[in-house]
Amino acid sequence: MKDLGTVSQLQGHFEEEHSSEDKAVFQQLKGFFDKAKKKILGDRVDEVLSPNGERRTSGDLSIILSGYDPSWWEDQEMGASRSHIDTFKGVRDARVDFFVVETNKLLIRLDKLLSPDAPTDPKKRKAFEREIVRWVPDSEVPACLNCGRSFSLFTRRHHCRLCGGIMCDRCSEIMASSYAQKLINPAHSFSGDGFLKRSNSNTSLNSLMGADGEAVMRVCRTCRKLLERRDKMTELRNTTPPIVQIYDKMKQCIREAEQIIPEYMPMVDSLSQGETVYNYRQALILRTKLVKLYEAVDQLSKKILVMDLRPDQQSPNPRQVLLQKSIRMYASNFMQENMIGLQSLPSEEDYNKLRQARAAEIQRRIAAERRAAMEAQDRERAERDRQSREAANGQSLSPHEEGIKLGHRREASGGEGTKRKFLSGIVGSKTSGKVHTRNDSDGTGNSYSGWKPSEDPQRISRSNNADPMLQQMEIIRGYIKQAKEAHRSDEVTMLEQNLRDLAEEYRRQQQAANS
Amino acid sequence: MASRGGPQRPNGASQGKICQFKLVLLGESAVGKSSLVLRFVKGQFHEYQESTIGAAFLTQTVCLDDTTVKFEIWDTAGQERYHSLAPMYYRGAQAAIVVYDITNPDTFGRAKTWVKELQRQASPNIVIALAGNKADLASKRMVEFDEAQAYAEENSLLFMETSAKTAMNVNDIFLAIAKKLPKSETSGTPQPRQGVRLNNEQGGQQSEGGCCK
Numbered sequence: 001m002k003d004l005g006t007v008s009q010l011q012g013h014f015e016e017e018h019s020s021e022d023k024a025v026f027q028q029l030k031g032f033f034d035k036a037k038k039k040i041l042g043d044r045v046d047e048v049l050s051p052n053g054e055r056r057t058s059g060d061l062s063i064i065l066s067g068y069d070p071s072w073w074e075d076q077e078m079g080a081s082r083s084h085i086d087t088f089k090g091v092r093d094a095r096v097d098f099f100v101v102e103t104n105k106l107l108i109r110l111d112k113l114l115s116p117d118a119p120t121d122p123k124k125r126k127a128f129e130r131e132i133v134r135w136v137p138d139s140e141v142p143a144c145l146n147c148g149r150s151f152s153l154f155t156r157r158h159h160c161r162l163c164g165g166i167m168c169d170r171c172s173e174i175m176a177s178s179y180a181q182k183l184i185n186p187a188h189s190f191s192g193d194g195f196l197k198r199s200n201s202n203t204s205l206n207s208l209m210g211a212d213g214e215a216v217m218r219v220c221r222t223c224r225k226l227l228e229r230r231d232k233m234t235e236l237r238n239t240t241p242p243i244v245q246i247y248d249k250m251k252q253c254i255r256e257a258e259q260i261i262p263e264y265m266p267m268v269d270s271l272s273q274g275e276t277v278y279n280y281r282q283a284l285i286l287r288t289k290l291v292k293l294y295e296a297v298d299q300l301s302k303k304i305l306v307m308d309l310r311p312d313q314q315s316p317n318p319r320q321v322l323l324q325k326s327i328r329m330y331a332s333n334f335m336q337e338n339m340i341g342l343q344s345l346p347s348e349e350d351y352n353k354l355r356q357a358r359a360a361e362i363q364r365r366i367a368a369e370r371r372a373a374m375e376a377q378d379r380e381r382a383e384r385d386r387q388s389r390e391a392a393n394g395q396s397l398s399p400h401e402e403g404i405k406l407g408h409r410r411e412a413s414g415g416e417g418t419k420r421k422f423l424s425g426i427v428g429s430k431t432s433g434k435v436h437t438r439n440d441s442d443g444t445g446n447s448y449s450g451w452k453p454s455e456d457p458q459r460i461s462r463s464n465n466a467d468p469m470l471q472q473m474e475i476i477r478g479y480i481k482q483a484k485e486a487h488r489s490d491e492v493t494m495l496e497q498n499l500r501d502l503a504e505e506y507r508r509q510q511q512a513a514n515s
Numbered sequence: 516m517a518s519r520g521g522p523q524r525p526n527g528a529s530q531g532k533i534c535q536f537k538l539v540l541l542g543e544s545a546v547g548k549s550s551l552v553l554r555f556v557k558g559q560f561h562e563y564q565e566s567t568i569g570a571a572f573l574t575q576t577v578c579l580d581d582t583t584v585k586f587e588i589w590d591t592a593g594q595e596r597y598h599s600l601a602p603m604y605y606r607g608a609q610a611a612i613v614v615y616d617i618t619n620p621d622t623f624g625r626a627k628t629w630v631k632e633l634q635r636q637a638s639p640n641i642v643i644a645l646a647g648n649k650a651d652l653a654s655k656r657m658v659e660f661d662e663a664q665a666y667a668e669e670n671s672l673l674f675m676e677t678s679a680k681t682a683m684n685v686n687d688i689f690l691a692i693a694k695k696l697p698k699s700e701t702s703g704t705p706q707p708r709q710g711v712r713l714n715n716e717q718g719g720q721q722s723e724g725g726c727c728k
Contacts, residue, residue, distance in 0.1 A: 266635040277636065365595035369544070373566075450556030450575030468597050472569035479572050490535075491574055494587050498572075498603075505603055 103226045106162045109133055110227075111184045113161060113217070114177065133164045144168035146221065160220035173224045177215035183227055194231070195224060243307055247327060250300040254334055257293040260286055261338060268343045274354030283345055294335055301331030451491060453482040469506045473499060533583045536696055538689075539604045541633070542614035543625040544593030547648040550679035551614060552590050555689050560680050567592040570604055577686075577693055584693040586610075605633060610642040610692045615663075617647045617676060618655040623663065630670055642695045644673035644688055651678040 112132045119125050138157050143150040146167050151157050158172045159165070179194035219227075240248075267283040305328040308316065346354060466474075476499045483491040540548040549571065550564050556575045571590040576583060589604040591597065605611055611633055615626035626645060633643055645667045647658060660676060667674030673691050677684040 269631070270635060362595055362598070369594045369596060450573060452553070452556050452571075452573045468569060468600055472597075472600055475569050476572070488574075490585070491572075494574075495572060501603060501607075 099226065099229075103230050106223055106226060107184055107230070109162050110180055114180055114184065129161055133162060135159045135164045136166050138166070141166040144171055146171035158218055160223055161217050162219050162223045165220050165222075167220050171221065172218050173221055175217045175219050175224070175227075177217060180217060183231060194228065243304060243324075246300050246304055246307075250297055250304070250327075250331060253293045253296045253300070254331075257290055257297070257338065260290050260293070264290060265343075268345055271351060272343070272346050272354065274351070274356075274358030276355060280345075280348065280351055287345055294339055297331050297335060301328045304328060451483075451486065451488055453479045469502060469509065473502050473506070476502065532581070532698065533585065534696070534698055535585045535587060536609040536693070537587045537589070537604075537607055538610040538612065538692065539589045539591060539601075539608040540612050540614060541591055541601060541605065541629045542593055543616070543619075543622040546593065546614045546616040546619070546622045547679050548593060548612075548614045549590050551612070551646065551648060551677060551685060552588050554679040554682055554685045556588070558682075560682075566594065569597055570600055575689070577690060579690070579693050579698075582698050584696070584698075586689065586693075602636065605637045605641070608637065608641060609696055610644070611637065612644045612646050612688065612692070613672075614646045614648050615658065616649050617658045618649055618652050620657045623647075623658045627666065630672065634670070640697075642673070642692055643670075644675070644692050646684075646688055647674075647676040648679060650676040650683055651681045
């Protein structure tokens with residue numbers, strides 16, 4: 001076979017030699033493709049290919065030939081997956097452990113170094129320090145491990161008092177001892193910088209005093225990092241950020257308000273109807289309290305909204321802003337729900353008017369009822385007279401007629417009655433027949449185990465003008481007598497209890513009236 | 516103050532627990548409160564029921580599964596002059612039936628006022644039932660069933676239309692209340708006599724404690 005080398009040569013060769021068999025080759029190729037496609041793609045090809053396989057648009061053809069239409073591809077199965085979390089955790093835990101152990105070691109040493117019986121004399125102190133921490137021998141370290149400067153007469157070796165490592169003066173850190181105190185005892189108050197600023201003059205730390213007379217300690221950068229990290233963690237754990245404090249305060253106010261509202265609402269309802277169940281002043285105090293709480297909630301939530309949590313950063317964290325907005329929204333929702341529902345009390349003057357109006361209304365109703373009762377009595381008397389007259393005439397009433405008359409009589413105080421009896425024959429469930437009785441005796445319904453004292457027939461004439469409370473006590477006494485006669489011990493107990501309550505209430509009312 | 520109901524009878528050899536509940540009836544005058552309880556307690560109906568003076572007292576026992584419920588019923592007078600007595604009875608009550616007359620819309624309004632008063636001043640756990648009485652007088656109806664039902668649902672009240680005359684729903688409403696009341700020994704009626712005894716004991720202890728020795 002001839003090697004045609006470049007593409008242009010191949011093209012030339014093709015045009016020269018094979019232009020005549022062009023069609024045949026194309027057909028042949030197409031046959032291959034079709035077969036292959038049918039195998040690979042199955043039925044789908046049939047849909048795309050026209051029946052005779054000849055007339056196709058170029059677009060179709062390119063898709064078919066390249067096989068790039070993603071819709072033809074089947075969903076790929078999920079490949080093998082592996083979780084690296086455990087590995088990650090293992091590595092991380094080991095690191096955390098390392099740092100925790102290291103930091104704890106440093107803190108223990110720091111505690112020892114700061115013990116009150118540590119010598120102050122520089123020479124003795126050095127010996128004391130070396131007792132606690134093994135210092136790396138000078139000979140082992142020819143150059144600063146941090147910056148690579150070789151030590152000489154001018155570049156002195158310095159030891160970290162916590163790990164014993166060697167570094168040059170420039171790479172060492174000077175820790176204030178008050179900061180060290182705070183590290184080992186978080187209760188120790190501390191303010192200012194934990195580490196002193198390096199100044200050029202402060203090259204030697206032979207004295208244990210810093211520039212401002214505070215005791216200091218030389219440590220390496222690694223130790224500083226570890227200690228500062230620990231400090232930050234404790235700080236985070238022990239202090240609540242101001243935004244949280246304000247939020248807590250706001251929640252406290254909301255809780256208090258929520259306790260007061262259910263107490264206050266019925267008070268307003270009752271007072272604005274002129275009732276005397278609640279004390280007006282008390283309601284006023286509660287209302288003032290509520291208003292103050294609402295104001296507090298409003299102000300605190302506004303404070304939270306405008307709070308800049310990270311003044312050092314140019315654009316605040318969007319999530320933080322969202323949180324602040326949500327808190328404010330919550331507060332204003334709370335206020336909308338409760339403030340608007342917070343009915344105002346009537347003014348004291350209005351309240352007095354309301355009270356008087358209500359008292360007058362009650363008096364009016366009582367008077368009207370009394371009048372109605374009197375009228376009813378009169379009518380009853382007239383009725384009785386008429387009945388006795390009729391009886392004297394030897395005429396007896398049919399029960400139905402009697403019902404009508406009684407209904408009319410009831411109408412005087414009730415306003416209904418006649419309408420009932422027209423229906424009495426029509427409406428009636430199956431029970432009505434059985435127990436519908438006009439008898440006062442217990443002849444019917446053995447299933448009814450209830451007990452009812454009988455009424456005193458003389459009561460109306462006796463009781464029209466008495467104090468309802470005294471009247472009720474009289475009634476209860478009558479009931480007790482009947483209950484005793486019927487050997488109803490439970491009922492006697494209940495009634496006696498009620499009589500005691502009534503007496504107590506009556507005594508209280510009298511006292512209130514007198515004072 | 517108000518009665519906290521009677522003692523629970525330490526009985527129950529044959530039956531299960533016996534619970535005692537104080538129930539109060541409230542409503543405008545002449546809506547049929549007395550007729551309703553008379554039907555429930557005695558199975559009777561009086562075409563001419565005299566108006567109640569003060570508060571009438573009745574008891575009735577119903578059996579509910581293994582529990583015997585004894586109702587201590589206080590049927591209050593609907594007339595305004597006796598209104599001052601009502602708190603005495605609803606304050607210690609575990610249940611209340613507020614009755615209105617379906618043929619009289621004013622009584623329905625008054626029933627709402629009673630419900631409001633109960634919600635404000637009665638025990639917070641009180642079971643309140645609304646009874647639209649005189650349901651036999653359907654042709655004269657002025658308060659629609661749906662309206663009352665909606666109101667009852669809004670205020671979580673039990674609701675039935677009743678007729679003391681035909682006995683329709685009378686026992687049912689009392690039974691529904693009995694079912695809704697808590698049956699455990701502790702949550703039932705507090706025992707007043709024990710309460711008194713406790714107070715006495717406390718008093719004794721206090722006087723002892725105050726003594727110099």
